[in-house]
Amino acid sequence: MEEKKTIFSGIQPSGGLTLGNYIGALRNWALLQNEYHSYYCVVNLHAVTVRQEPAALRRRTRETAALLMACGIDPNVSTLFIQSHVPEHAELTWALSCNTYMGELMRMTQFKDKSARHSDNINAGLFTYPVLMAADILLYMTDLVPIGADQKQHLELTRDIAQRFNGVYGDVFTVPEPLISKTGGRVMSLQEPERKMSKSDPEDTFISLVDDPDTIRRKIKRAVTDSESEIRFDPENKPGVSNLLNIISALTGESTDDICADMAGQGYGTLKTRVADVVIEALAPMQAEYKRLIGDKEYLMKVQSESAEKAAYLAQKTLRKVQKKIGFAARL
Ligand code: TYM
Numbered sequence: 001m002e003e004k005k006t007i008f009s010g011i012q013p014s015g016g017l018t019l020g021n022y023i024g025a026l027r028n029w030a031l032l033q034n035e036y037h038s039y040y041c042v043v044n045l046h047a048v049t050v051r052q053e054p055a056a057l058r059r060r061t062r063e064t065a066a067l068l069m070a071c072g073i074d075p076n077v078s079t080l081f082i083q084s085h086v087p088e089h090a091e092l093t094w095a096l097s098c099n100t101y102m103g104e105l106m107r108m109t110q111f112k113d114k115s116a117r118h119s120d121n122i123n124a125g126l127f128t129y130p131v132l133m134a135a136d137i138l139l140y141m142t143d144l145v146p147i148g149a150d151q152k153q154h155l156e157l158t159r160d161i162a163q164r165f166n167g168v169y170g171d172v173f174t175v176p177e178p179l180i181s182k183t184g185g186r187v188m189s190l191q192e193p194e195r196k197m198s199k200s201d202p203e204d205t206f207i208s209l210v211d212d213p214d215t216i217r218r219k220i221k222r223a224v225t226d227s228e229s230e231i232r233f234d235p236e237n238k239p240g241v242s243n244l245l246n247i248i249s250a251l252t253g254e255s256t257d258d259i260c261a262d263m264a265g266q267g268y269g270t271l272k273t274r275v276a277d278v279v280i281e282a283l284a285p286m287q288a289e290y291k292r293l294i295g296d297k298e299y300l301m302k303v304q305s306e307s308a309e310k311a312a313y314l315a316q317k318t319l320r321k322v323q324k325k326i327g328f329a330a331r332l
Contacts, residue, residue: 013064019207020187020197024148030072038078070290077097085308088315092135119164134158169325184250191224193239
């Protein structure tokens with residue numbers, strides 16, 4: 001029998017999670033967990049590359065872990081842990097940083113975007129962020145990384161770093177592959193459908209995973225479409241309508257062609273009602289479970305601590321191997 005492969009993915013606890021996170025990543029994580037050894041990480045070290053309020057960061061870290069569980073990630077099946085609980089992530093980052101070129105990091109579009117948005121705080125961590133992401137992935141000998149399309153460039157860099165390191169020091173790391181879903185790999189902003197839906201944009205542009213049905217309806221009703229009236233899938237010329245069609249398709253499994261055929265002759269108002277219905281229905285069970293879990297702080301803490309221990313076991317093993325290969329002195 002073939003050995004189970006390993007998947008790893010991470011999510012930042014910065015702000016509420018969005019429908020984009022759900023469709024692009026979280027729901028796939030839950031689907032994949034039985035098929036693979038799965039490591040899912042709330043990446044609070046990444047979050048502090050932009051200024052965070054400490055109490056809010058602590059709260060959101062717990063909320064994010066609870067949301068992941070509410071999305072179906074079962075801590076008895078997957079290892080669901082907090083990045084700062086496994087210090088090997090930061091330690092491997094150093095070794096990888098010494099094998100990553102400035103030029104490579106300067107080409108990262110997320111760095112360019114974020115430094116434009118936070119021009120008062122272009123810190124070194126923001127610059128080396130992709131190296132920390134590479135360390136996350138490589139510590140667990142990951143085969144596959146389920147992500148949204150926006151993280152593809154970071155994954156390509158991870159592969160380059162792993163291959164370079166293996167070339168110099170011998171086979172240490174597994175070289176990971178990205179896993180990006182065809183529908184839903186990029187959910188767009190409701191107000192500016194040429195941009196991806198992002199939690200760091202204004203409220204009206206995204207659906208939060210904890211929005212109530214009225215809020216979801218209101219936001220979708222206000223979503224930008226176009227001046228035509230035909231429901232047609234054409235991301236280039238009709239980005240708003242196409243984004244709405246994509247959301248339905250990703251959540252129901254129907255193809256965009258079938259949805260268009262089904263809705264032929266109807267107006268954008270009907271399309272929006274359909275989107276809202278589908279989103280509300282998809283999120284309802286998750287929201288109910290989240291409400292239950294978030295009150296159970298003791299259970300959440302127990303999961304975090306047990307999972308950190310499981311993750312640390314493999315992380316320490318990999319790090320020791322790396323240290324030995326590099327030539328760091330052994331200690332008794
Ligand atoms: P983050 O926290 O921004 O997003 C978490 C996941 O959600 C996906 N995503 C989207 N997918 C589709 N449409 C959208 N609008 C959308 N917005 C977000 C992201 O692609 C991601 O998969 N650097 C990463 C976190 C990270 C990581 C890792 C991921 C740190 N270490 C190791 C994978 C492996 C990030 O900021 O994701």
